[in-house]
Amino acid sequence: MGKYSDNPAAVAALVQPHQVHKDTYIDAEIYQLEMRHLFSSTWVFVGHDSQTPTKGDYFTTQVGDQPVIMVRHSDNEIHVLYNRCPHKGTKIAIDRSGNTGKFFRCPYHAWSFKTNGCLLAIPLKKGYAQTEFNDSESAKGMQPVGAVHNHRGFVFARLAVEGISFEAFFGDSLSSLDNMVDRSPDGRLEVAGPPLRYMHQCNWKMLVDNQTDTCHPMVAHESSAGTAVKLFDAANWPEDKPKPVAMEIIAPFMSPYEFFEDMGIRTWPNGHGHTGVHHSIHSDYSAIPGYHDAMNETYGSEKAAEILGENRHNTVYFPNIMIKGPIQQLRNFIPMGPDKTLVESYIYRLVGAPDQLLARTAMYNRMINAPTSIVGHDDLEMYERAQEGLHSQGSDWINIQRLYEGEEDMSVEAVENGTTERQMRNQFDAWSRFMTMSMPNSEAAE
Ligand code: FES
Ligand SMILES: [Fe+2]
Known part of the structure; x- marks a missing residue:
């Protein structure tokens, strides 16, 4: 037993509103406590x-x-x-x-x-x-x-026999999952093959944090997305010719800071949240022939427009999945050790929709998340460098302060500037609560 077991106050002290201690990412005992408490008492x-x-x-x-x-x-x-x-x-x-x-x-x-x-x-x-x-x-x-x-087809488990109910844990955040399913003219999804699997030598939270990190794409992905955009611009593509799907997918990664600032972030209780309240990198994909007609037929034009008008970017379901409704994808960050995470990226078929939609979804997964992706490597390199850097004695703390101004309005109605790190603070608030609530002496963490 080390310094954190049975010591909820010491665990809670690792999380401050604007910074978190590096032990949350690198300490083997903290990792074990995450497995016993956090992953046991939440819905995974x-x-x-x-x-x-x-x-x-x-x-x-x-x-x-x-x-x-x-x-x-x-x-x-x-x-x-x-x-x-x-x-x-x-x-x-x-x-x-x-x-x-x-x-x-x-x-x-x-x-x-x-x-x-x-x-x-x-x-x-x-x-x-x-x-x-x-x-x-x-x-x-x-x-x-x-x-x-x-x-609606998505199966979650809570390891602990007693604990928070599914409805109380997820609440209104289920609107993102619902939107993904509602995009099917039959109101049903089907998994499309096995997931792409990709091992990362870093802590699982590095991946979760990254899902709402909107200040990295134009920097970390400049080598991949930036090069693609440059080459495409140099090719003088005719205005009247449809853009290749691959370019529609990759170019928005190079959007300027203002694009990400304007997209907005919303958070829900218990560590869930999403980017892309107003628009996202998925907003401007070309229409697929026949799809809108099928949606109108099922839902009527008003409801269909409402469903397809939601272009949420990444929704994090704490602790460890992210979904993208508009592209029908789910990424599962499976912890394998303090310094090791298996990433599984699933895609789903919208039952009743044209096959062309699934082809675009599959292309997105290959381009962005496969072990052979040109984009996923950029992130992997950053996570693994960060994991190595955190082992140094340079500092004990990691900063999560962007757009934090003291007391925060964490209500669902408060849509914040899309570059805030509010969702990371939201995750760590939940982390701290679920880590300590089932530990002995838990009142010490209050
Ligand atoms: S039947 Fe003996 S170990 Fe399973
Ligand atoms: Fe990225």
Whole structure:
């Protein structure tokens, strides 16, 4: 046990309104406490229910550092179970996904479990007849996580049995997820293939912070987006010829500071927030033939215009996902250690929309987020340099003060200048609360 375990006051002291201590990003004990407290007491994204469309379909992932299986049970309900055999601990499923049929079977001694986790059979069960096996932990089968909630196809889990409800945790922030789903003329999304996976040698919060960091694109992405814009300008593209989709995607990254200032930022309680209240880098994409007609048919022209008029940029669902409604993307920042994060970037098909939309979405993901991306590397380089720099003795603090003027109006109505670091302050406010509320002596952190 180190200086932070059982010491919520010391943990809370790492976060000040305008700066945070470097231990929040580099300290191994803090990382362990994040896994035990923050990732346990909040609602964490697991997957989309279209990843498991048929009974017996499963998908393996992590909630925080906990290995879990998301599986569709025989009653069509989605269950999230710890990926651990109740006999001796063996991981039940190793593949990323598959169909297990009516039951899981442990590869070690062949105990089997229904797809809701209940123990189904044990070979040579009579060996337990004279024991009090039925009262044992193992007799309960594969353990479910504390709570599961499916919001319009998006499955979230809370590891802790007791805690904040899904509705209270996310509140009005669900409007971003809803907008992404409403963009489907059928009101439904489908995952489009496996995610692009990209390992980063940095703390998971580096990635989360970056999602609302609007002062970096024109600087960090100058080498990629700036070069693309220069080359395109030099090519004298005819005015009347449609711009290549790749240019529509990459050019807005080079927008000037004023563009990002004007886009606006809004925050919600519990660490959620989004950029792009007024406009975003996704606002000026060309219309896809047939899409607006399909939307008008489903929703009527007024409602369709309202749905498509929302061009939110990045919405952070604290602690660790970001979604982009207008381009149907979700990025999951999976913690692998204090200095290591696996990034998974998913895209979704708008059911009922023309395929051309999905083609643009897939192109965006490849260009911006793939390990072969020309843009994602710029960010990776910055995160990894920052992670290395924080290990130096230069200073103990990281600044999150941009446009902080003392008391802040954190209400949803307060739309701030898009270059504020208010969302980072909002995240750390939530970080501090969820880290300490379930620790022993938690009143010391008040
Ligand atoms: S460890 Fe799973 S059946 Fe023995
Ligand atoms: Fe970036």
